[in-house]
Amino acid sequence: MSVPRTVMVSASIVTWNSAAYIRDCLRSLLDSGPRIQLEITVVDNASSDETVSVIQREFPHIRLIQNETNLGYTRAMNQGIAGAQGDFILQLNPDTILFPGALETMVDFLQMHPEVGLVGPQLLDPDGTVQPSCREFPTFRTLVYEMFGLSWLFPRSPRFGHWRMGYFDHLTSRVVDQPMGACVLIRKDVMAQIGQLDERFFMFYSDVDLCVQVQRLGYQNYFLVDAQVTHYKGVSVKRRRPAMIYSAHQSMYAFLKKYYANQPLKLALSKAILFIGSGLRISWDYSTVWLHAKS
Numbered sequence: 001m002s003v004p005r006t007v008m009v010s011a012s013i014v015t016w017n018s019a020a021y022i023r024d025c026l027r028s029l030l031d032s033g034p035r036i037q038l039e040i041t042v043v044d045n046a047s048s049d050e051t052v053s054v055i056q057r058e059f060p061h062i063r064l065i066q067n068e069t070n071l072g073y074t075r076a077m078n079q080g081i082a083g084a085q086g087d088f089i090l091q092l093n094p095d096t097i098l099f100p101g102a103l104e105t106m107v108d109f110l111q112m113h114p115e116v117g118l119v120g121p122q123l124l125d126p127d128g129t130v131q132p133s134c135r136e137f138p139t140f141r142t143l144v145y146e147m148f149g150l151s152w153l154f155p156r157s158p159r160f161g162h163w164r165m166g167y168f169d170h171l172t173s174r175v176v177d178q179p180m181g182a183c184v185l186i187r188k189d190v191m192a193q194i195g196q197l198d199e200r201f202f203m204f205y206s207d208v209d210l211c212v213q214v215q216r217l218g219y220q221n222y223f224l225v226d227a228q229v230t231h232y233k234g235v236s237v238k239r240r241r242p243a244m245i246y247s248a249h250q251s252m253y254a255f256l257k258k259y260y261a262n263q264p265l266k267l268a269l270s271k272a273i274l275f276i277g278s279g280l281r282i283s284w285d286y287s288t289v290w291l292h293a294k295s
Contacts, residue, residue, distance in 0.1 A: 007086075010039040019049040022055065035104060042062055044198065051221050074199050074203070107222070120176075132165070133231075137211075138208070173224050179222070256270050
């Protein structure tokens with residue numbers, strides 16, 4: 001069932017050296033259908049490639065904010081959604097391509113389900129395979145299972161694989177804690193109650209925190225397979241992988257600290273685990289690169 005009236009969606013996209021992807025992303029967004037009125041803002045975090053020139057040349061009608069330095073994803077996204085006039089706010093990564101009708105389907109779903117505050121689509125890899133994109137909120141036990149490899153040994157276990165939801169095939173729609181922030185649509189009035197994304201999270205976990213805030217307001221977060229989006233996962237992360245690994249671990253600690261400040265002993269242990277874990281992951285990456293270079 002479709003909702004016939006025209007709906008305004010405010011879309012915000014943060015770019016950083018995204019020239020290879022932003023064109024297809026914006027084209028797919030602009031092809032969202034006659035019932036979707038779009039207000040699009042792209043916030044560029046000091047790209048050194050052709051991102052800005054592509055937007056200025058091919059999409060001159062789109063609002064473009066150019067930061068002189070890289071302010072991080074969260075702060076830039078807040079710039080993009082500030083003053084949004086739409087009924088809904090779309091937070092979108094530049095390395096995505098919306099399937100025809102995807103945005104319209106998400107809008108219709110939110111209009112027909114007032115108990116849902118935020119919805120994410122089914123994400124697909126470029127080859128068309130389903131990309132796992134939903135997670136439970138991380139807890140202290142998440143770190144224990146990750147550190148001791150239990151989540152990797154038993155990925156489909158509802159206990160040990162709970163964080164990455166390895167037990168879920170992503171083939172059915174359902175309520176979830178957190179759909180991946182690569183593409184999420186949130187009600188404008190819900191976002192207004194939250195205010196803005198928490199800028200303590202420079203690059204990662206602002207989407208996780210957003211979903212916590214949506215739940216705390218009494219709304220559900222929802223994963224919707226009827227809307228599909230291609231996602232070139234981790235494009236920005238791969239360019240500066242060691243720094244991004246460290247940033248991700250810092251952000252997880254900031255998340256735990258925000259919600260479990262009354263458990264200082266567990267927080268101290270978590271900080272140690274995350275510090276050791278980031279070092280091990282970075283060392284593993286460097287050793288893998290070295291072995292490939294020698295082979």
